[in-house]
Amino acid sequence: MSRTHILLPASFILLILAYLSVFYVLEHQKAILFRLGEMVSSDFKPGLHVKTPIINKVSTFDARVLTLDAKSERFLTSEKKNVIVDSFAMWQIGDVGLFYTTVGGDEYQANLRLDQIMKDAMRSEFGIRTIKQLISEDRSELRRTLLDKLSPVAAKFGIELIDIRIKRIDLPQEVSNSVYQRMRAERERVAREFRSQGAETAEQISAEADKQKQVILANARRNGENIRGRGDAGSADIYAKSFGKNAEFYAFYRSLEAYQTAFEKTQDTLVLKPDSDFFKYFSKEN
Numbered sequence: 001m002s003r004t005h006i007l008l009p010a011s012f013i014l015l016i017l018a019y020l021s022v023f024y025v026l027e028h029q030k031a032i033l034f035r036l037g038e039m040v041s042s043d044f045k046p047g048l049h050v051k052t053p054i055i056n057k058v059s060t061f062d063a064r065v066l067t068l069d070a071k072s073e074r075f076l077t078s079e080k081k082n083v084i085v086d087s088f089a090m091w092q093i094g095d096v097g098l099f100y101t102t103v104g105g106d107e108y109q110a111n112l113r114l115d116q117i118m119k120d121a122m123r124s125e126f127g128i129r130t131i132k133q134l135i136s137e138d139r140s141e142l143r144r145t146l147l148d149k150l151s152p153v154a155a156k157f158g159i160e161l162i163d164i165r166i167k168r169i170d171l172p173q174e175v176s177n178s179v180y181q182r183m184r185a186e187r188e189r190v191a192r193e194f195r196s197q198g199a200e201t202a203e204q205i206s207a208e209a210d211k212q213k214q215v216i217l218a219n220a221r222r223n224g225e226n227i228r229g230r231g232d233a234g235s236a237d238i239y240a241k242s243f244g245k246n247a248e249f250y251a252f253y254r255s256l257e258a259y260q261t262a263f264e265k266t267q268d269t270l271v272l273k274p275d276s277d278f279f280k281y282f283s284k285e286n
Contacts, residue, residue, distance in 0.1 A: 099158030
């Protein structure tokens with residue numbers, strides 16, 4: 001057998017052994033080295049590392065920041081009222097060895113454990129606060145309190161808790177309806193009060209307007225009577241002066257006015273004596 005035929009298989013076997021003797025850890029990964037199923041090391045930095053083929057086995061885990069979006073949960077406040085809370089947590093693997101031994105390196109199991117300890121801590125914190133405190137106060141204080149409580153507990157599972165946030169705090173539907181009804185009743189009461197005040201003001205304005213109307217009409221009638229009286233007085237004075245200057249002409253003028261008034265309508269009928277004073281100026285002598 002030639003030397004070439006021996007070197008080629010040997011080189012191929014050496015390449016396979018070399019490939020099986022190294023492993024690579026990425027920047028976003030953490031790794032655990034096992035020897036015959038027993039964990040022997042977990043402190044690996046990113047880069048190339050050596051292992052024993054067949055005897056050693058390497059498992060890698062995602063070390064990036066993960067998000068737990070917790071389901072909406074009801075909590076009881078210090079006022080014994082239910083609130084519905086939406087929250088989420090951000091975490092990553094801290095101690096990969098502890099993470100593997102406690103939750104089997106399973107992200108789903110880790111989320112279940114973290115979700116349970118979050119709910120327990122929130123139930124405790126919400127139980128000592130009122131709805132007003134939960135809604136109006138700065139939530140950063142609640143966040144710090146929850147982080148301080150949960151970080152040591154999460155560390156027991158190899159989890160590094162980065163952040164916890166409350167997305168929303170709602171009242172249950174039945175409580176919301178009750179609150180809305182109270183708000184509606186209060187708004188209706190205020191509306192009725194405004195309408196009552198408006199009606200009262202309208203009546204005052206109307207009464208004042210009627211009063212001013214009567215005053216204006218009374219003044220107008222008084223002024224009209226005064227003007228009419230002065231006019232009648234002036235007319236009488238003019239008639240008197242005219243009568244004094246020429247009594248006969250004045251009598252004639254007054255008769256003409258009487259004729260004009262009497263014969264204005266052709267349908268009217270007058271029954272008078274021919275020698276009455278009304279026809280005085282129709283006689284031949286006049």
